[in-house]
Amino acid sequence: MGNFFPRWTNWLPLKLAIGVVFIVLGVAVALPYYATPKYTRVGYQPTQPVPFSHKIHVEQNGMDCRFCHSFGERSSHSNVPTNQVCFNCHGAGKGQIKLASPKLEPVRKAAETGDPIKWVKIHKAPDYVYFNHSAHLNRGISCVSCHGKVNEMEVVYHDQPQSMGWCLDCHRNPEKNLRPLTELTNLNYKPESLDRTAFYKSLLAKNSAADIAAEIPGGKGATVTDAASLATLAQKAYGEKVTQTEVGTQLKKHWNILPPQDCTACHR
Numbered sequence: 001m002g003n004f005f006p007r008w009t010n011w012l013p014l015k016l017a018i019g020v021v022f023i024v025l026g027v028a029v030a031l032p033y034y035a036t037p038k039y040t041r042v043g044y045q046p047t048q049p050v051p052f053s054h055k056i057h058v059e060q061n062g063m064d065c066r067f068c069h070s071f072g073e074r075s076s077h078s079n080v081p082t083n084q085v086c087f088n089c090h091g092a093g094k095g096q097i098k099l100a101s102p103k104l105e106p107v108r109k110a111a112e113t114g115d116p117i118k119w120v121k122i123h124k125a126p127d128y129v130y131f132n133h134s135a136h137l138n139r140g141i142s143c144v145s146c147h148g149k150v151n152e153m154e155v156v157y158h159d160q161p162q163s164m165g166w167c168l169d170c171h172r173n174p175e176k177n178l179r180p181l182t183e184l185t186n187l188n189y190k191p192e193s194l195d196r197t198a199f200y201k202s203l204l205a206k207n208s209a210a211d212i213a214a215e216i217p218g219g220k221g222a223t224v225t226d227a228a229s230l231a232t233l234a235q236k237a238y239g240e241k242v243t244q245t246e247v248g249t250q251l252k253k254h255w256n257i258l259p260p261q262d263c264t265a266c267h268r
């Protein structure tokens with residue numbers, strides 16, 4: 001009998017064995033990595049150089065997110081504020097709020113030296129992911145959908161996973177998170193607080209009453225002409241209070257919201 005298999009197959013068992021070793025090693029190395037809090041990231045809450053409280057500034061003093069995170073809507077990247085923003089209120093000769101507070105010592109120091117305060121970054125998409133803040137904010141997705149109730153945080157933490165599955169979850173069903181642009185930085189917003197007639201009136205500015213009615217269950221072909229009659233129709237379908245389903249369905253349709261799901265949209 002001649003050699004049935006070509007010569008190289010003699011090495012096959014060895015190659016397989018080496019392969020198995022590498023796979024086992026790979027899993028052993030990868031598992032702890034993927035399971036670490038830094039990878040799943042939810043709850044990640046580093047200590048910041050200044051005990052800056054969003055609760056005090058936003059919730060108690062009514063400051064808008066964009067006062068400090070001013071680039072979010074205009075550019076792809078959001079930003080943490082520069083020292084100058086803090087000096088406006090805590091600097092000598094200006095606001096002078098709590099000027100002598102020990103908690104503000106690093107801010108005073110930054111004012112003297114001119115060095116930026118070294119805030120620890122909390123949210124970070126990997127380099128191979130393309131993410132654009134303004135593309136979301138301009139399309140009715142609020143900070144709260146991706147960062148949680150920052151307005152109530154004494155110290156900011158990572159509230160949402162911001163993993164690929166998480167991005168796609170919303171991209172498949174954006175209607176769960178869409179809201180009027182006027183409510184973007186109102187982290188306490190609830191759809192039931194909307195005035196229904198005013199909501200339909202805003203839609204009527206760019207869309208026909210028939211098209212809007214068609215999105216309301218049982219509203220197709222209804223004879224409606226104005227916001228009040230649309231509101232009546234919606235009340236029959238959704239009940240007394242405005243619901244997220246109602247708002248999300250209308251905005252998705254009439255703003256033509258279609259979040260991408262193809263790989264190259266986020267990995268370019």
Ligand code: HEC
Nearest residue numbers: 057058063064065068080119121122123143147150151156
């Ligand atoms: C007075 C200025 C100010 C206002 C107003 C403000 N922030 Fe901040 N924000 C900061 C500073 C300073 C940091 C960095 C220190 C920290 O994490 O607390 C920060 C950090 C953050 C981070 C974490 C950034 C990272 O590293 O990943 C998020 C998210 C955030 N803010 C969201 C918001 C939202 C949402 C609002 C509105 C509800 C808001 N902020 C209002 C000053 C502000």
Ligand code: HEC
Nearest residue numbers: 050051052056061081085086088089097098101103104107
């Ligand atoms: C629009 C004005 C304004 C701006 C801008 C502002 N703050 Fe404040 N800050 C306040 C007010 C008001 C308080 C609450 C003071 C009080 O409790 O009496 C406060 C309180 C604080 C405290 C707590 C002080 C203490 O002793 O309790 C810290 C720390 C602080 N701010 C840091 C910052 C930092 C850092 C920035 C810049 C990112 C900043 N603030 C920007 C108005 C401002």
Ligand code: HEC
Nearest residue numbers: 065069072078079080121123124125131136141142143146
């Ligand atoms: C669709 C989800 C989404 C929305 C909506 C969103 N963010 Fe973010 N945010 C992210 C992601 C993802 C990152 C990490 C991005 C990166 O590393 O490039 C981030 C990062 C940040 C950072 C850190 C930037 C830095 O350079 O340190 C701040 C501050 C921030 N967001 C504030 C806000 C504010 C304020 C709003 C609302 C006005 C908002 N974000 C809305 C997803 C979102």
Ligand code: HEC
Nearest residue numbers: 130131132135139145167170174177256257258259265266
């Ligand atoms: C809460 C909902 C939500 C989450 C979470 C979300 N997105 Fe989006 N995304 C949207 C919506 C809405 C649009 C706008 C679609 C449109 O304009 O038709 C969008 C658009 C995009 C676009 C196309 C616009 C552009 O900038 O080219 C990209 C890319 C994108 N998202 C990436 C991401 C990534 C990456 C994440 C996760 C880190 C993410 N998104 C998380 C809702 C979301």
Ligand code: HEC
Nearest residue numbers: 126129162163164167168171260261262263264265266267
């Ligand atoms: C909506 C945005 C989005 C789309 C669409 C998307 N990805 Fe991702 N992808 C991400 C984000 C965000 C991460 C980073 C996850 C993290 O940091 O936890 C990621 C991570 C990855 C990783 C690294 C996985 C890991 O565990 O480290 C691979 C591989 C990948 N994506 C492949 C794909 C492929 C293939 C497709 C198309 C079928 C795709 N992605 C579509 C947002 C997206």
